[in-house]
Amino acid sequence: MATCPGCALLCDDIDVIVENNRIKETRNACRRGAARMKGCFNRLAPSIAQKPVDIESAIRKAAEILKVAKSPMLFGFSNSTCEAQVKGIQLAKKLGAIIDDTSSFCQGLLIETIFQEKFRTCMLEDVRNKADVLVYWGSDAQDSEPRHLSRFSYFPRGESRQRGYEEDRIAVAIDVRESNTAKICKGHFYRIQPKGDREFILALTDALSGKVPAYEPKKILELAAILKKAEFGVIFAGIGLTYSIKEDMEILVALADKLSNFHIMPMVGHYNMRGFNENLFKETGFVNRVKFEGKAVQHSPAEVLDTPSRGVTLVHDDKYSIVEALRNESIDALLVAGSDPLSSLPRSLVRHLASIPVICIDPCVTMTSKITAVTIPCAVSGVESGGTAVRMDGKKIELSKIIESDYPTDEELLTRLMEAL
Amino acid sequence: MVTVMELYQLLPKTNCKICGESTCMAFAVALLGRKRNISDCTPLLEGNFKKQKEKLEVLLLPSAGAEETGMIVHPELCTGCGNCVVACPVDVANDPRGAAIGCAPTNDKVIFKVVDGKVMASNIKECRRFGKNRVLCYACIDPCPTGAIEFV
Numbered sequence: 001m002a003t004c005p006g007c008a009l010l011c012d013d014i015d016v017i018v019e020n021n022r023i024k025e026t027r028n029a030c031r032r033g034a035a036r037m038k039g040c041f042n043r044l045a046p047s048i049a050q051k052p053v054d055i056e057s058a059i060r061k062a063a064e065i066l067k068v069a070k071s072p073m074l075f076g077f078s079n080s081t082c083e084a085q086v087k088g089i090q091l092a093k094k095l096g097a098i099i100d101d102t103s104s105f106c107q108g109l110l111i112e113t114i115f116q117e118k119f120r121t122c123m124l125e126d127v128r129n130k131a132d133v134l135v136y137w138g139s140d141a142q143d144s145e146p147r148h149l150s151r152f153s154y155f156p157r158g159e160s161r162q163r164g165y166e167e168d169r170i171a172v173a174i175d176v177r178e179s180n181t182a183k184i185c186k187g188h189f190y191r192i193q194p195k196g197d198r199e200f201i202l203a204l205t206d207a208l209s210g211k212v213p214a215y216e217p218k219k220i221l222e223l224a225a226i227l228k229k230a231e232f233g234v235i236f237a238g239i240g241l242t243y244s245i246k247e248d249m250e251i252l253v254a255l256a257d258k259l260s261n262f263h264i265m266p267m268v269g270h271y272n273m274r275g276f277n278e279n280l281f282k283e284t285g286f287v288n289r290v291k292f293e294g295k296a297v298q299h300s301p302a303e304v305l306d307t308p309s310r311g312v313t314l315v316h317d318d319k320y321s322i323v324e325a326l327r328n329e330s331i332d333a334l335l336v337a338g339s340d341p342l343s344s345l346p347r348s349l350v351r352h353l354a355s356i357p358v359i360c361i362d363p364c365v366t367m368t369s370k371i372t373a374v375t376i377p378c379a380v381s382g383v384e385s386g387g388t389a390v391r392m393d394g395k396k397i398e399l400s401k402i403i404e405s406d407y408p409t410d411e412e413l414l415t416r417l418m419e420a421l
Numbered sequence: 422m423v424t425v426m427e428l429y430q431l432l433p434k435t436n437c438k439i440c441g442e443s444t445c446m447a448f449a450v451a452l453l454g455r456k457r458n459i460s461d462c463t464p465l466l467e468g469n470f471k472k473q474k475e476k477l478e479v480l481l482l483p484s485a486g487a488e489e490t491g492m493i494v495h496p497e498l499c500t501g502c503g504n505c506v507v508a509c510p511v512d513v514a515n516d517p518r519g520a521a522i523g524c525a526p527t528n529d530k531v532i533f534k535v536v537d538g539k540v541m542a543s544n545i546k547e548c549r550r551f552g553k554n555r556v557l558c559y560a561c562i563d564p565c566p567t568g569a570i571e572f573v
Binding site for chain 2: 164165
């Protein structure tokens, strides 16, 4: 049995058939997972200024760039193991650099709220065994985490839900479009306008308090009745919901307070994004957007916290997110580990990448690796190297090494980079 | 999926009974159920109906690779989510500690398996649509939002 690093579900029931040190066939993994486990078609080669070199020279050059930089930034880590993430944080500390991951433009806010224990949350095994009302809010689990519905939430029979989806469970989808998840929810799909989540939450809070909601009263009252009857409900909050109410997370906290049997779970895409958030939270008290300055740690948005026990000062500011750092052109070197900002960020923002030296650590050729000053190939974590990762519900899962590889792991590379510094 | 009426509209509609069926509509039903071939309708093979015959062949092409139960899996549409594996009542009965609870199948008695990210049907004789006492089961089609499984 192997663990799939395809998405944050980290399915650990995958069978693989290995032939000549290559994965020939995967069983039980979804299409996304199978593609990830079979490796990349276009393997990254070590290079400096797009000219091939050996890994050692590439590491030395990367160390040189980072040493000279006045305001370096480390970004990515959502597709790295926890061990590599810890090394990344140590490297940022050593450099006095900004460190951020994809969660600053993804589910970071929601995960931070969960770490602050403002919401009740639960494990996916509890969902399988107990949940009777499942709300997919702004999330298309069927496409983003393909095995979510079949492995944990809607279809399986659980200890207290022996009749599974046929009788014991109700799935509700709230989304701006009829996604594939909404197609499965059939009679319980509530279409909302883009950015209409706030209005919907307020109307639902009214309905749960016994008032007639101002917005689509018939549908909202029907939904409120379903939610009230729930014995164990879960709201799977997707990026659609988080983006829509990011300025006002408190209204979701208020809704969760009204629903005493409900739990909230962030739908995470990258396989170890939550791991990075946990590791950084442990170290600094923040989940992303952190700047280490000498002995001080700054975090965005501008919030200064004293942690005398560690002898450091923490500052919290939006300008340390990758989006703001690129927009303000405030960084002069960037190390990207296991991420592809060029393909995931808007064109207007990534323009700055062309004018600064970028170091790319990745197993495969990406759009970012094509414009970088230094490329350093690493092993595919979860396939060519083992480690630990954190599932979307916070459970630690061991990743297994399936095939042998000559490539160093990202943890090893970051350690060597630190030594070179 | 093609309907009986679509097939009927392309037949000669003369109720000539040469094929052995009482009407052309009955022949269309048999054609859809894969009990008859297009070549059983001899007037259709004559020159006047050449275009209709070609259209019929195109319409019936997807069902050519169907299993005995009429099941067709479109691998290009499948995302490997495994909803059908867990929802199939036969899989639940045959593998209560594996497929039934959302985990990987623990034995070979299950009908659906996900291989290389795409679903594959096996043990088709276990399917509720197979055999004399078959029932019109939709358990694997309903949970598939991409339409990767269909019965013809």
